[in-house]
Amino acid sequence: MSVRLFRLGIIIGFIFTPPKKSKHMILSIQNLKKQYGNGVHALKNVSLEIKTGMFGLLGPNGAGKSSLMRTLATLQEADSGEAILGDIDVLKDKDKVRRVLGYLPQEFGVYPRTSAVELLHHLAILKGFDEKKKRAEMVDYLLQKVNLFEHRKKAVSSYSGGMRQRFGIAQCLIGNPKLVIVDEPTAGLDPGERNRFYNILSEIGEQTIVILSTHIVQDVRELCNDMAIMDEGEVLYSGTTDDALALIRDKVFAKKVNKEELTQYQQDYRVISNKLVGGKPQIHVFSESPLNSGFAKAEETLEDVFFAKLNQLI
Structure with a gap:
């Protein structure tokens, strides 16, 4: 045994x-x-x-x-x-x-x-x-x-x-x-x-x-x-889990960017995470106020809470 x-x-x-x-x-x-x-x-x-x-x-x-x-x-x-x-x-x-x-x-x-x-x-x-x-x-x-x-x-x-x-x-x-x-x-x-x-x-x-x-x-x-x-x-x-999602509700914004732009976005915004969608990076950004410039409000997910906590954004 x-x-x-x-x-x-x-x-x-x-x-x-x-x-x-x-x-x-x-x-x-x-x-x-x-x-x-x-x-x-x-x-x-x-x-x-x-x-x-x-x-x-x-x-x-x-x-x-x-x-x-x-x-x-x-x-x-x-x-x-x-x-x-x-x-x-x-x-x-x-x-x-x-x-x-x-x-x-x-x-x-x-x-x-x-x-x-x-x-x-x-x-x-x-x-x-x-x-x-x-x-x-x-x-x-x-x-x-x-x-x-x-x-x-x-x-x-x-x-x-x-x-x-x-x-x-x-x-x-x-x-x-x-x-x-x-x-x-x-x-x-x-x-x-x-x-x-x-x-x-x-x-x-x-x-x-x-x-x-x-x-x-x-x-x-x-x-x-x-x-x-x-x-x-x-x-x-x-x-x-519901209270965790409430921490970022209406505060997550998504945008597809070019690979060469990724570093600059990470410097300019509070990027929660990025992943490839259709071969192109999609970033999720934490912001207390609405973002323009091609950003769209994203539905909050537990994954966003997880990465926001790990990255000390919330």
Whole structure:
């Protein structure tokens, strides 16, 4: 068994019960700090309040998202601060956290020739599910929930990317967790698999805290009501997606420009972002007042909020 798989296994819940309407749960994170031995400040006074439902954590690579997720998943120590899940001290009561936690990292290992049903049974046994009948009921339920029951006898290593991610969610749900953490779950998935994954996450989020760590803005917009933006270990924004959009409403203007003009526009305007549209750069500019000279008001998007925050324009 791979070390990576074992580490995933130790943080899956211990007691399986069919889903019930859970009590309102809050994860309160206060002044969390983490500095690595190479001097990198991965977390700088991170404070967030996360309630039941889907919570999106946005940020570029190196923003500190994975460091925060690993800390909450009890895989690394914080230097200082606190994190409280309901009445559980996440940083001190690691065993209690692991009983109510489901974690899907970016990558997880599997046995080369082991079927989905065998692997889930194996993980469940590691977690103390000794009664064969109840364990079988749990495994069948989870495989049906993630739409893999018909493929249960196939080796997980033969699954497509989307199927493997759905299997990862099944692992997360052993024990009916109160907190589910998924780290960059849709990278590399085709549109159909992404939609299936979205549907599963949305259903889970109806009664569980689900933290979705990603750099894909679309994931957060489609799934989450609450969100945060991180960069270089700091929280730049925390609130609802609607409030985030309100920050730039009627303040974003778009224009297609020539490539050779791009540098000058970046000097003259508060450019949020630029991307090629029909082979020609289209810039989005932040402005408190209307712009003329060929600019058109653009509909605000979460992507504009994201880049405006990263570029310190708002």
